[in-house]
Amino acid sequence: MTRGQRLGVLMGAASAVLVGVSFVASSMMAHYPFLGGQAVRYALGFLLLAVVCARRGWAPVRRLTPRLWVRLTLVTAAGLVGFNVAVLSAERTAEPAVPGVVVGCTPVVVAILAPLMAARRPSGRVAGGALVVVAGAALVQGFGRTDAAGLLWSLAAMGGEVVMALSVVPVLRVLGPLLLTTCACAIASVEAAALGLAVDGPAWVRMPDGVEAAALAWQVLAVTVLGIVLWFGAIHRIGAVGMALLSGLIPVSAALTAPVVGTGTFGAGQLAGSLLVAAGVALGASAAAADQPDGRPVAVSPVPRRAAARVPVTRKREQMPDDMPEEILFLSRSRVDRLFDPGTAIESQRAAFAALGDGTAEAPEKILYSSRFDGSIVFCYASRLSADTGAVSKFGSVNQGNSARGLPSTHALITALDPETGRPVAVLDGTTVTTLRTAAASALAVDLLARPDATRLAVIGSGVQARAHVRAIARVRGLREVRIWSPTPRNRLAAAAELAAEPGTEGIDVQATATAEDAVAGAHIVAVCTLSETPVVLGSWLPKGCTVVSVGSVEPTRCETDAEVLRRAGAVVVDDPATAAGHCGPVVAALRSGEIGRQDLVALGDVVVGRAAARTDPDDIVFYGSVGLGVQDAAAAWAVIHRARQENHEHAGTVY
Numbered sequence: 001m002t003r004g005q006r007l008g009v010l011m012g013a014a015s016a017v018l019v020g021v022s023f024v025a026s027s028m029m030a031h032y033p034f035l036g037g038q039a040v041r042y043a044l045g046f047l048l049l050a051v052v053c054a055r056r057g058w059a060p061v062r063r064l065t066p067r068l069w070v071r072l073t074l075v076t077a078a079g080l081v082g083f084n085v086a087v088l089s090a091e092r093t094a095e096p097a098v099p100g101v102v103v104g105c106t107p108v109v110v111a112i113l114a115p116l117m118a119a120r121r122p123s124g125r126v127a128g129g130a131l132v133v134v135a136g137a138a139l140v141q142g143f144g145r146t147d148a149a150g151l152l153w154s155l156a157a158m159g160g161e162v163v164m165a166l167s168v169v170p171v172l173r174v175l176g177p178l179l180l181t182t183c184a185c186a187i188a189s190v191e192a193a194a195l196g197l198a199v200d201g202p203a204w205v206r207m208p209d210g211v212e213a214a215a216l217a218w219q220v221l222a223v224t225v226l227g228i229v230l231w232f233g234a235i236h237r238i239g240a241v242g243m244a245l246l247s248g249l250i251p252v253s254a255a256l257t258a259p260v261v262g263t264g265t266f267g268a269g270q271l272a273g274s275l276l277v278a279a280g281v282a283l284g285a286s287a288a289a290a291d292q293p294d295g296r297p298v299a300v301s302p303v304p305r306r307a308a309a310r311v312p313v314t315r316k317r318e319q320m321p322d323d324m325p326e327e328i329l330f331l332s333r334s335r336v337d338r339l340f341d342p343g344t345a346i347e348s349q350r351a352a353f354a355a356l357g358d359g360t361a362e363a364p365e366k367i368l369y370s371s372r373f374d375g376s377i378v379f380c381y382a383s384r385l386s387a388d389t390g391a392v393s394k395f396g397s398v399n400q401g402n403s404a405r406g407l408p409s410t411h412a413l414i415t416a417l418d419p420e421t422g423r424p425v426a427v428l429d430g431t432t433v434t435t436l437r438t439a440a441a442s443a444l445a446v447d448l449l450a451r452p453d454a455t456r457l458a459v460i461g462s463g464v465q466a467r468a469h470v471r472a473i474a475r476v477r478g479l480r481e482v483r484i485w486s487p488t489p490r491n492r493l494a495a496a497a498e499l500a501a502e503p504g505t506e507g508i509d510v511q512a513t514a515t516a517e518d519a520v521a522g523a524h525i526v527a528v529c530t531l532s533e534t535p536v537v538l539g540s541w542l543p544k545g546c547t548v549v550s551v552g553s554v555e556p557t558r559c560e561t562d563a564e565v566l567r568r569a570g571a572v573v574v575d576d577p578a579t580a581a582g583h584c585g586p587v588v589a590a591l592r593s594g595e596i597g598r599q600d601l602v603a604l605g606d607v608v609v610g611r612a613a614a615r616t617d618p619d620d621i622v623f624y625g626s627v628g629l630g631v632q633d634a635a636a637a638w639a640v641i642h643r644a645r646q647e648n649h650e651h652a653g654t655v656y
Contacts (some may be wrong), residue, residue: 008237009246015230016249018222029208034088035196038081041216042189047223047655049182055610059447059476060175060347061183072171072180073187077604079164080188081195083157091152110244113166114482118547123577135276159463161247165240168232174343177232185224201221228552232265329426329644336432339643342475342504345440345636346447350608352385353444355575357605361385361631363576368583370555375400377555378413387639390419392634394430398554400531403491408464409531410434416637426641430633437636438628439468441575441604442549445624446525447476448607449573449614450547454524460516460536460560461529462486462495465551470499470529474508483519486530517541528560539564544619553585554627559618561623570620575629577601584625 029037046470064072108131172180196204208216331339337406340348355361363385371376377398383393396412412430417423446454450560454477459466462484470482482499486492492512498509514521520526520541528537528550539562542548547568553560566586574580580587581598590596603625606612615622 008234008242011230012234012238012246013249015227015234016246018227018230019119019250029212030221032208032212032216033196033200033204033206035085035192035199037208037216038084039189039192039196039635040205041219041224042080042185042192044216046182046185046189047227048220048225049178049185049229053179053182056178057608057610058179059350060179062476063176066169068171068174071167072183073191075164075167075171076184076187077191078160079168080184081191083160083164083631085195086153086157086160089148090157093147093150093153095433101283106158106165106247107241107244109158109162109197111241112167113162114239114241115282118128132276132279137475138584147293149310151214165235165244169240172232172236177229177236180232181225181228184228215449219524235448267572299488313636320421324586328424329428329641330427331426331640331644335644336429336640337436339479339640339647340433340436340636342436342440342443342472344435344639344643346443346472346475348635348639349437349441349444351565351639352629352631353575353608355385355442355605355612355635356603356629357607357609361634363629363631366579366628366630368554371397377475378499379628381628381630381632381633384583385631388419389638390417390422390425392416392630393638394434394630394633396434398531403463408435410465414637416634416641426637426644428637428640433633433636433640434628435464435468437464437632438551438626439472441626441632442551442634443472444608444626445573445604445626446473446547448604449571449622450477450525451545451615451618453549455523456524457482458519458523459484460486460519460526461528461552462488462512463529466527466529467495467499469529469549469551470510471502471504473525473527474505477525479505479508482508483513483523484510485513485516485519485625525549530557530560532560534560535559535562536563537561539566539568540566542621544621547615547622547627549622549624550584550586551626553625554583555584556583558587559585561586563589563593563595565621566623567595569623570617571602571614571622572596573602573607573622573624575604577603577624579627579629580625583627586623587625 016172091642167607168180175183193204209647222466234246352361356363361523364382366382367380368377379397380393380395382391382393394412394414398410399407400409402411406432410431412434413432414426414428414433415424416426416428418425457470457473457477457479459470459482466484466486470484473479482496482505483494484496484499486495489512496510496512499505499510517538520537522543523546524543525646526537526542526546526548528548530536532552537548537560542565548561548565552558563586567590570585572590574584574587577598580601581591582588587596587601591598602612602614607614
């Protein structure tokens, strides 16, 4: 197991233990209205988690499609509220051990259904481990008597658990564990309150006494806030099957707690069952973790608007050196483009700048120079996003004459290394990654810096990067108008026609303009995507409240915007102040002239983590200058690698 997988196991085990220990708190609330207690518990959990989310940002919630909202509502109804109702109903006609044993079968069901739903054969090792876990859990709890109703309610409880485990992953990919728990608590509190009012009438809730309040506080803090976040975090790292195996620890922790609080004993049967659970987890966990190859949380992303068509692949077996790992991935431009959709790209950049903001990323200075042979810009980046992701390097060049050849201006190659051994694990087409992550970082900046009501976008440039910016920014703002200008009429007309016909820009009025000033007039957002050495956007054109994004001024001699833009700007935001001060043309010029000082440069990472605010007034003009950082490539590369592995296309020396 990798370090990330081990962390996932620890998170899952801690979550299971907290849930098991909470059984004692549940017994202390035996006389409190059940559904009212659930509603209060989830409502308080939501309020506490919302405070944390307010600091980290709610942007991913806006990316939930209506279908995912429906899924989340149904998952919450089945796995949180429905599960608890089913267990309580089962215990009315069955001894408590019965629902415990039936729900304890969840690991086996999940171990079989999860791979089948992904069109894979269930792993015998995982299923065997799950059976051992179930046997151990049953031995810990014992068996009890029941009637048909008790058995049916027990099966319903197990169904809720299975639905939660198997259905929550698409929402988890969008929101991440913290936001998912927060949203689930909000929905569950409403569902439980509505059900309680319907079943119990006015008596559905009351003020708890001292003992009940203490028990409720424990459930809110330990189970709802911490336990569920850890539960989803474990699924994020080791998958639904791995977490299902660890759920066998719930009855073990409950049995261990019972003698401590005087509600039961821990005898030979409980000891034997606990050992069986541990053996089952050990047997199945490593095999289950194979579905989450690197054990790190994937950069969260929305489900694409339409399923990507299966692309026919030509596989070519290469002879690899003896010291190269067999599982190396070679990811071509077409596959990177398919896997690295705008949602995935934006959230990978959010992760990159958050890591910069909190100081966890390793981002040494890049190598960048202008070649004396042809004026091309040669660059080399190296970075590491976190301890769970290996080092990533990118090598390439920017050739300004490529647009006339019908080629992207930038070409690059990215390599990624294993976080523990340092061996190569993937080689990616860096051209596509660079294009998409640059546009995604700009979209992230727009999401954080632009006015919420921004609907008009001006794009200066008509190449690959300019078009990528339109697609990415359309994901974070409800655009109504896009105006495109570039020096060549044919190119700007072609770009406008292409974007207007795409599914992702339906309802947006996309047009080319005769001049750059015409494009900028009345714009709420201006994206400058050129390699111009002289200004193509003047500050005198900018309306109040405008947000300007510049991505082509990557050398001190290149200035896409004039000095007036920064002079009028209420805030100057950059990807990294030290890098921008040496490379971003408009920033270098403003620093030299004394228009701004180094202390005036705001790091985008600080805005992401809430340490700094850029826009303080709706009428402010905000400038964002990007020259590109290695940590952006590291976050992007690992997001693509993770999605590629999830597709089960990991083959030695395979070219896609």
